Amino acid sequence: MPSSSASSTPTSTLTWISWFCSLPGHEYFCEVQEDFIEDDFNLTGLNSLVPFWKEAMEMVLDVEPDEDSSKIPDVSIVEASAELLYGLVHQRYIITRQGLQAMADKYEGGIFGSCPRVYCQGCYVVPCGRSDLPGLDTVKLYCPNCHDIYVPPSSRFQALPGAFFGTTFAHLFFQSYRELAPAPFYKPPTATSPGRSPHSNGSESVSSHDEPFVNPNPYGGQKRAAGKVYVPRIYGFRVSERAKSGPRMFWLRLRPENHEELDMVDWRGRWIDEVDDDDDFDEDDDEDDRPMEDFDPVSK
Incomplete structure (x- = not known):
């Protein structure tokens, strides 16, 4: 059940899930359907990650606890377990059809904010995690234009566990809703010389939104890509x-x-013409994010 501060409000019909998602700093969450939580298949493996599993489940689903209250731990501990349980269930729910649609509504409304990179021109971002296990990292924001992740600008979001959104959602989201992502190819609307040199700087062309955007992707749907790059x-x-x-x-x-x-x-x-034949990069070492590479010639 919600805490005493929430129960004092005239919202006797407010569920725990609705109350949790309405808290300040929880705007990134969508409301998980109760029938999804009640399906044991969707909860596979979570009981080993959430302490006081039974009590936490009862709190999330607004089920009255057993009469034997002697074994019920402190309410604050149960609340922490309930938040952990809901967050891990939320990670699985947002990659379902209903969950993707719920997050798409938030995305189109700009709830998650926009990319801080200037040349992404206010492209909307989505929350993501760098790990699917709790306690390892906090939530980040993924931009579909520059394909990078950023720390949320507001401190009230920076403590949210990244595992509550997971590593799959952001990329599955734009695979499912291609029309919400920028186009894969950038075609400057102004006339450019044919046969652009592969080594030319893509930021030299001045973009203009006066001309109609022709989507270069045969699958259709994408918006105009922001293709400018800052030049020091x-x-x-x-x-x-x-x-x-x-x-x-x-x-x-x-x-x-x-x-x-x-x-x-x-x-x-x-x-391709700049590839070093002696490069022995380990192709199998892909468990962690790859570091940036220095292509400057080694001075001897």
Whole structure:
């Protein structure tokens, strides 16, 4: 049941789930259907992660506890277990059809906020986690335009466990709702010279939204991609790509203009004619996020 502060309000019909999702800082959560929680199949393996499983389940589902109250622990402990249980169930619910739709409504309403990167032009973000297990990391925000993750700007969201959203939701969301993601290819609306050099800087073309957007994706649905990349300059001159303080990783934010350009890079995103044959990168080492790579020539 909700705490005494919530029970004092004239909302006697308010469920624990509705109360929990309405708390300040819980705007990222959607309300999980009770029939989803009551299905034992959806709870497989969670009883080993949540202490006081039975009491926590009774609190989440607003079930009256047993008359034998001698074995019931302190209410604050049960509340913590109930929040953990709901968060882990929430991680599984938001990758179902109903859960994706509920989160899509929040996404279109801008509940999750927008990307802090200037050249993403206010692209909406979605919450995600870097681990599916609780206690390892807090929630992050994933941007579908620059494909990077960010810390929530408000401190009231920064304590939310990332496991309550998981590692799958953000990417499954944009696979399911392609029309909500930016287009995979960036075509500058202004006329550009044909046959753009693969090493040219994609930020040089000035974008304009006056012309109608023609979606380059044959599957349709996507919005115009924000393809500009920031270029550091000193007195108007671009900082060299080879400089230690230069934009050596600017390609992380580039988008191809068409699908043919995808054949001009290898699986690591580097131009094929620049690939080092002696590169012995371990392809199997993909359990953790890969570090940024330094492509500067090694000075001997």
